[in-house]
Amino acid sequence: MTGGTYLGMPAFPVAAREAVRDGVLRANLRRATHTIRDRRARAVAELADWDRLRAAGAAVKDHTLRHLDRYLLQLEEAVNAAGGTVHWAVDADEANRIVTEIVRATGEREVVKVKSMATQEIGLNEALEAAGIAAYETDLAELIVQLGHDRPSHILVPAIHRNRAEIRDIFRAEMGRWGRPAPDPLGDDPRELAEAARLHLREKFLHAKVAVSGANFMVAETGTMVVFESEGNGRMCLTLPETLISVVGIEKVVPTFRDLEIFLQTLPRSSTAERMNPYTTMWTGLGPSRGADGDGPSAFHLVLLDNGRTDTLADETGRQALRCIRCSACLNVCPVYERAGGHAYGSVYPGPIGAVLSPQLRGTDSDIDASLPFASTLCGACYEVCPVAIDIPEILVHLRERVAQGGPATRDGIRVRIRPAHGHAAERAAMRAARLLLDRPGALRAGERLLARARRLAPRRLPGPGRAWTDTRELPPVPAESFRDWWTRERGTGR
Amino acid sequence: MRVALFVTCVNDVLYPRTGIAVVRLLERLGVDVDFPAGQTCCGQPQYNTGYRHETEPLLRRTAEAFAGHEYVVTPSGSCAAMIREHYPRIGRKAEREGRGSGLADAARSLAPRVHELTEFLVDVLGVTDVGAYFPHTVTYHPSCHGLRGLGLGDRPRRLLAAVRGLRLVELPGAEECCGFGGTFAVKNPDVSTAMGTDKIASAAATGAEVLCGADNSCLAHLDGLLRRADVAPGTPHRPVPRPAPRTLHLAEILAATEEEGPLP
Numbered sequence: 001m002t003g004g005t006y007l008g009m010p011a012f013p014v015a016a017r018e019a020v021r022d023g024v025l026r027a028n029l030r031r032a033t034h035t036i037r038d039r040r041a042r043a044v045a046e047l048a049d050w051d052r053l054r055a056a057g058a059a060v061k062d063h064t065l066r067h068l069d070r071y072l073l074q075l076e077e078a079v080n081a082a083g084g085t086v087h088w089a090v091d092a093d094e095a096n097r098i099v100t101e102i103v104r105a106t107g108e109r110e111v112v113k114v115k116s117m118a119t120q121e122i123g124l125n126e127a128l129e130a131a132g133i134a135a136y137e138t139d140l141a142e143l144i145v146q147l148g149h150d151r152p153s154h155i156l157v158p159a160i161h162r163n164r165a166e167i168r169d170i171f172r173a174e175m176g177r178w179g180r181p182a183p184d185p186l187g188d189d190p191r192e193l194a195e196a197a198r199l200h201l202r203e204k205f206l207h208a209k210v211a212v213s214g215a216n217f218m219v220a221e222t223g224t225m226v227v228f229e230s231e232g233n234g235r236m237c238l239t240l241p242e243t244l245i246s247v248v249g250i251e252k253v254v255p256t257f258r259d260l261e262i263f264l265q266t267l268p269r270s271s272t273a274e275r276m277n278p279y280t281t282m283w284t285g286l287g288p289s290r291g292a293d294g295d296g297p298s299a300f301h302l303v304l305l306d307n308g309r310t311d312t313l314a315d316e317t318g319r320q321a322l323r324c325i326r327c328s329a330c331l332n333v334c335p336v337y338e339r340a341g342g343h344a345y346g347s348v349y350p351g352p353i354g355a356v357l358s359p360q361l362r363g364t365d366s367d368i369d370a371s372l373p374f375a376s377t378l379c380g381a382c383y384e385v386c387p388v389a390i391d392i393p394e395i396l397v398h399l400r401e402r403v404a405q406g407g408p409a410t411r412d413g414i415r416v417r418i419r420p421a422h423g424h425a426a427e428r429a430a431m432r433a434a435r436l437l438l439d440r441p442g443a444l445r446a447g448e449r450l451l452a453r454a455r456r457l458a459p460r461r462l463p464g465p466g467r468a469w470t471d472t473r474e475l476p477p478v479p480a481e482s483f484r485d486w487w488t489r490e491r492g493t494g495r
Numbered sequence: 496m497r498v499a500l501f502v503t504c505v506n507d508v509l510y511p512r513t514g515i516a517v518v519r520l521l522e523r524l525g526v527d528v529d530f531p532a533g534q535t536c537c538g539q540p541q542y543n544t545g546y547r548h549e550t551e552p553l554l555r556r557t558a559e560a561f562a563g564h565e566y567v568v569t570p571s572g573s574c575a576a577m578i579r580e581h582y583p584r585i586g587r588k589a590e591r592e593g594r595g596s597g598l599a600d601a602a603r604s605l606a607p608r609v610h611e612l613t614e615f616l617v618d619v620l621g622v623t624d625v626g627a628y629f630p631h632t633v634t635y636h637p638s639c640h641g642l643r644g645l646g647l648g649d650r651p652r653r654l655l656a657a658v659r660g661l662r663l664v665e666l667p668g669a670e671e672c673c674g675f676g677g678t679f680a681v682k683n684p685d686v687s688t689a690m691g692t693d694k695i696a697s698a699a700a701t702g703a704e705v706l707c708g709a710d711n712s713c714l715a716h717l718d719g720l721l722r723r724a725d726v727a728p729g730t731p732h733r734p735v736p737r738p739a740p741r742t743l744h745l746a747e748i749l750a751a752t753e754e755e756g757p758l759p
């Protein structure tokens with residue numbers, strides 16, 4: 001995966017330290033994640049067949065991934081037949097180049113954008129800007145992030161780290177530079193803020209000739225694109241402009257229209273805790289009623305994005321991450337995300353799914369990507385809520401192995417052996433030493449006795465890696481006698 | 496009935512009282528306890544940190560140590576989950592890597608015989624009232640691997656609720672992780688500490704005298720934070736309300752009786 005927005009990010013623990021110490025941020029995140037977490041639990045509890053929906057969602061995704069080549073070709077044919085044009089992009093650079101060329105060909109210098117993870121993943125806005133094309137985010141939260149010269153910190157609520165007062169300040173300072181200024185005076189009441197955004201965006205919708213979107217699903221059998229959203233701004237972008245460009249990851253395809261039935265139930269409940277999302281927009285190429293009568297775009301381009309997905313698909317344990325429907329339920333229940341915030345994950349995909357997706361899409365070479373698999377206590381809360389049953393802890397452990405011990409992986413379609421990441425040599429030696437000790441009960445007993453004899457020394461601070469424990473925690477007191485010795489004394493030798 | 500106790504390395508080295516409590520409790524319930532001396536560690540720290548190959552000899556050793564025992568009982572949800580969930584996985588991977596079915600067979604044979612203590616009491620022995628007496632206010636933190644890995648559900652709380660003299664108070668946000676996470680505690684110390692102090696603050700707010708758990712590794716982390724009065728200066732970790740509860744393994748509560756009192 002290319003798209004260098006996050007290159008040179010520090011490792012997760014370093015970035016997380018900043019967030020943990022930011023009291024305002026922690027309070028914002030705690031309030032937001034706990035509210036949505038509880039609402040999701042209630043929305044899911046309404047469905048008696050949730051477990052079956054979850055299993056069905058996983059099964060549809062797994063089946064599609066197993067036959068991805070076939071379904072993608074079927075999709076391409078259907079989109080072409082409906083008057084659309086399909087482009088294939090192997091990585092971020094290629095996708096950005098394709099989109100830039102399409103926009104250039106229209107002669108426009110502005111595009112409006114529907115909230116989309118894929119375009120953020122490839123850094124499309126930056127690429128367009130470099131080509132002299134301005135991209136305007138139209139999702140309210142994305143607008144806040146864009147106006148604040150900020151980065152998204154949540155999949156669904158990119159400005160989750162901001163509170164109302166901060167948002168008002170951003171609107172007041174920035175809106176005027178990009179279009180219609182914020183009303184003056186502007187309070188921090190959510191309704192007032194939404195109205196300011198509405199007025200600002202309305203102008204953009206009415207002017208825009210080109211829109212860029214992603215898609216939540218693509219139906220192979222019909223060539224239909226599906227976008228789920230809450231605000232209706234997406235629908236504006238999908239219907240008003242003349243040219244529509246959708247950049248979509250290849251794993252977003254499902255075989256049939258009927259398969260949507262599962263995700264129409266599981267996605268809204270998992271993401272916004274709604275029974276149904278307010279706006280579901282579907283379109284099939286230019287469609288029978290589109291284009292000709294001036295209703296809807298007259299040109300539709302679909303850019304199918306790989307960017308590391310085929311490599312991920314080659315990994316038996318890791319491939320289940322491609323089932324992800326980006327609902328963000330795993331972020332909202334994650335205790336680590338709640339303290340560290342989204343930015344610490346160094347990717348547009350934060351939280352548990354980011355910790356398993358980024359090191360697969362981008363590889364484990366950089367400090368941040370090598371540290372992400374360790375950014376979890378393996379508490380399993382993410383797996384429990386995931387509507388497509390991705391066993392995130394299992395993938396985390398699998399990727400930890402790749403980082404710590406090295407192992408096979410696929411990069412750019414070629415099977416390679418990943419070497420252990422640097423900085424793990426001491427740990428590797430310690431793990432080996434511990435194992436050698438633990439593999440000999442006699443040696444373990446001798447060690448226990450040594451420890452018991454030295455128990456009065458009981459240091460409060462350890463040097464080296466142990467410092468990370470004793471900086472904030474006392475060490476457990478060492479008992480005078482191990483269990484093993486107690487047993488021998490009381491009961492004779494073990495059987 | 497005869498069971499083999501898998502005490503776990505953490506309890507063997509640091510919390511022998513928990514092991515002694517399990518022996519006392521099970522014997523009181525008429526169960527004979529063996530302690531196979533070949534046992535050491537299930538390999539969870541190695542496995543969860545990414546050292547699967549270092550885990551394999553420990554898998555083999557653990558399976559051998561408990562071969563022939565119909566019931567293996569352990570006072571740790573996470574070690575039970577390691578054996579039941581991850582041993583078969585390690586075996587399958589070794590098989591796929593072309594290293595024969597030895598590990599997989601060993602894992603398959605051991606996994607179904609391993610029971611976490613509260614599972615063994617409630618499901619196998621069929622008891623919730625174990626005849627214990629503990630006149631204190633207690634709140635219970637369900638550790639994640641027991642809660643989500645094994646699906647222990649309300650077994651521990653049912654056992655505690657049946658203890659005479661014990662007043663059980665609900666822990667708000669009980670299902671949230673305490674932040675220990677094995678090597679996570681030292682690899683991500685800031686987040687770990689933040690999670691732990693939040694957990695302690697919730698426990699202290701209940702007014703409980705005892706914060707009870709069924710996994711001593713999580714309790715070591717919480718206890719370590721509780722005893723360190725001067726939590727890292729300059730960080731906005733919530734100050735722990737006083738008086739703070741003390742941590743105690745569930746087995747030690749269940750082992751205490753009116754006649755014998757708590758463990759010496």
Ligand code: SF4
Nearest residue numbers: 324325327328330386
């Ligand atoms: S991993 Fe699962 S829970 Fe997380 S965003 Fe993806 S689908 Fe949702």
